[in-house]
Amino acid sequence: MPKGxxxxxxxxxxxxxxxxxxxxxxxxxxxxKKCLVIDRRNHIAGNIYTENVSGINVHKYGAHIFHTSxxxxxxxxxRFAQFNHYINSPVAVYKDELYNLPFNMNTFSRMWGIRTPxxxxxxxxxxxxxxxxxxxxxxxxxxxxxxxxxxxxxxxKGYTEKQWGRDCRDLPAFIIKRLPxxxxxxxxxxxxxxxxxxxxGYTQMVEKMLExxxxxxxxxxxxxxxxxxxxxxxxxxTGCIDEYFGxxxxxxxxxxxxxETEELQEENYQGNAVVNxxxxxxxxxxxxxxxxFDFGTQPTTIxxxxxxxxxxxxxxxYYPVNDxxxxxxxxxYKELAKEQKxxxxxxxxxxxxxxxxxxxxxxxxxxxxxxxK
Numbered sequence: 608m609p610k611g612x613x614x615x616x617x618x619x620x621x622x623x624x625x626x627x628x629x630x631x632x633x634x635x636x637x638x639x640k641k642c643l644v645i646d647r648r649n650h651i652a653g654n655i656y657t658e659n660v661s662g663i664n665v666h667k668y669g670a671h672i673f674h675t676s677x678x679x680x681x682x683x684x685x686r687f688a689q690f691n692h693y694i695n696s697p698v699a700v701y702k703d704e705l706y707n708l709p710f711n712m713n714t715f716s717r718m719w720g721i722r723t724p725x726x727x728x729x730x731x732x733x734x735x736x737x738x739x740x741x742x743x744x745x746x747x748x749x750x751x752x753x754x755x756x757x758x759x760x761x762x763x764k765g766y767t768e769k770q771w772g773r774d775c776r777d778l779p780a781f782i783i784k785r786l787p788x789x790x791x792x793x794x795x796x797x798x799x800x801x802x803x804x805x806x807x808g809y810t811q812m813v814e815k816m817l818e819x820x821x822x823x824x825x826x827x828x829x830x831x832x833x834x835x836x837x838x839x840x841x842x843x844x845t846g847c848i849d850e851y852f853g854x855x856x857x858x859x860x861x862x863x864x865x866x867e868t869e870e871l872q873e874e875n876y877q878g879n880a881v882v883n884x885x886x887x888x889x890x891x892x893x894x895x896x897x898x899x900f901d902f903g904t905q906p907t908t909i910x911x912x913x914x915x916x917x918x919x920x921x922x923x924x925y926y927p928v929n930d931x932x933x934x935x936x937x938x939x940y941k942e943l944a945k946e947q948k949x950x951x952x953x954x955x956x957x958x959x960x961x962x963x964x965x966x967x968x969x970x971x972x973x974x975x976x977x978x979x980k
Contacts, residue, residue, distance in 0.1 A: 615840040617643045617821075622828045623845030625653020626964060627954035627971045629816040631843055634975035636820050643839065644817065645826040650810070651817060654925075655964065657808030661870060662905045663898045664808035668923070669864060669913060670881055670895050671809060674799040675965035681801040683968060688812040690803030693900055696794040697881035697893075701761045708883065709796050710758060711789035718757055724790035731755045731788065746778035753786045765887035770915050770926075771862065779930060804900050843974075845954030847924060848940045856939045859959055860932075861924035863916040870909050877910070890914060927959050951978075 619635055621628045624646035632642045650656050654668040672695045675681050684690070699706045707713040715727040734755025743749035746767065750759045763786065764775055771778055795802075805812045828846065831838065844851055849859045880899035884891060891912040898908050918924055927933065937959040944952045953974050955962040962970070 615837055616835075617641045617839040619643070619841050619843055620645065620831075620839035621843045621845070622646075623653065623954060623956075624648075624651040624813070624817070624822060624824070625845060625954065626655060626813065626967050627845050628653075628843065629813045630968050630971035631953070631975050632820045633816045634972065635978065638979055642820050644820055644822045645828060645831060646822075646824050647827055649824050651822060651824070652810045652813040654923075655809040655813070657810050659808065660909055661907055663903055663907075663909050664901055665868065665897045665909055665911070666809075666895065666900070667866070669866065669911075670900070671964065672797070672802065672804060672900075673964050674797040674802040675963075676799045676801070677965055677969060678800075680965045680968050680972075683972070684805070684812065687815040688805035688807065691806050691901060693804045693880075693902075694802060695796040695881070696879070697796060697883055698879055699762055699766075699883040699885050701765075701885045704761070706762060707794045708762075709787060709789060709794075710754065710762070711794065712792045713794060714758075714762075718761070727788075727790055731758070743780045745776050745780055746782050747775035749780035749783050750775070750786060753783070754788065758786075758788075762885050764885075765889075766883060766885040766892060768887050769890075769892050772915060772917055806901070841949045841951065841978075843951045843953060845952075845957050847956045848937070848944065848952060848959060851952075851957075852940055852943055855943075856936050859936055859940075860928035860930075861918040862926040862928060863918040863922040864925050865914040865916045866911050867914070868909060868911040870907055872907055874904075874906055874908060876908050924956060926961055927955075929959070929961075933959075 618640040619642045621632050621642055621644045624644050628644055629651070632644050636642050655671045656667050657664045658667055672693065673684065673690065674695070697708045699708050704717070706717055712724060712727060715721060715730070719730055721727055721730065731754060734757065735752060738751050738756070740748050740752040743752050747764070750763050754763070768775055847859070849856070877894060877896050880896055881893055883893045891914050893913050895911040895913065896908055897911070898905055916922065951974060952958065953970060954967065
């Protein structure tokens, strides 16, 4: 070997042991590539991490229900886990009223004392017509023009304002492009062909994906690359894109979430895995009762309160604020990313998007295929 030639210890350094990084690492390792996966956290699986507490699989970073209509993705995840038959059917609490979600005939029947789709459609059309909004100027007007006053006031307004930390009149209309109303008695939140939760939790599924792959936890990418700049021939970066470029165009905005979890000495607290609280005055957006994701019969139960939170350095970025200002900033970072040699950007943080799990897997598989051509 010529003197001074740099030797890469790995073919790929994959930054992030979440779903995107794990799928990519699995595919490339299977084709003989040497991969190193690192993560700042002390565990794998990113935000889908589950931990077993008192026999209950706790979704540490909020509820994750796998759903997809992509048969290839469904068959892929079933290679690493068996899925149960959980169907996401959340309910919403407004004051002393309880409503089924998504908005469907059970919701409308409870709200207006009606029974038929014709009656529900007429009620919504009447309320929309009375408001006379033709060009919505903000999120409130957009929502009112889609579902009328009752559904908006009870099930949309407070919840949305808590999520975004702003009044609906101060939020842009494009955040809500549509508010689907189902005129059937169907409480299944998703309309995908496949749905469920991996038996034993998501962490076990990701562990199987990472079998045979070197993983280093509690490892900061920037520290590692300063010490070993030539550690890998290529980098797959799934962290925040603005951080990668030293915030040179300014930080991208996110919303964060704070979780408070407790174990209760009772068998069944709320009778459902997900209960939303839609009043602005209630500080949390929902309560998760984890055992119901797995049809648990344990003598105790574990619940998690979810509080929307303003994002700041040190907090976890959850939801991108995809308004005009932030999209323009991201577009600049995206151009910089294209100029990077041997660095691939993937996953929700590097792409500045909100992504479902099936979309994340499909994107990782697509990048893996391109690399293996």
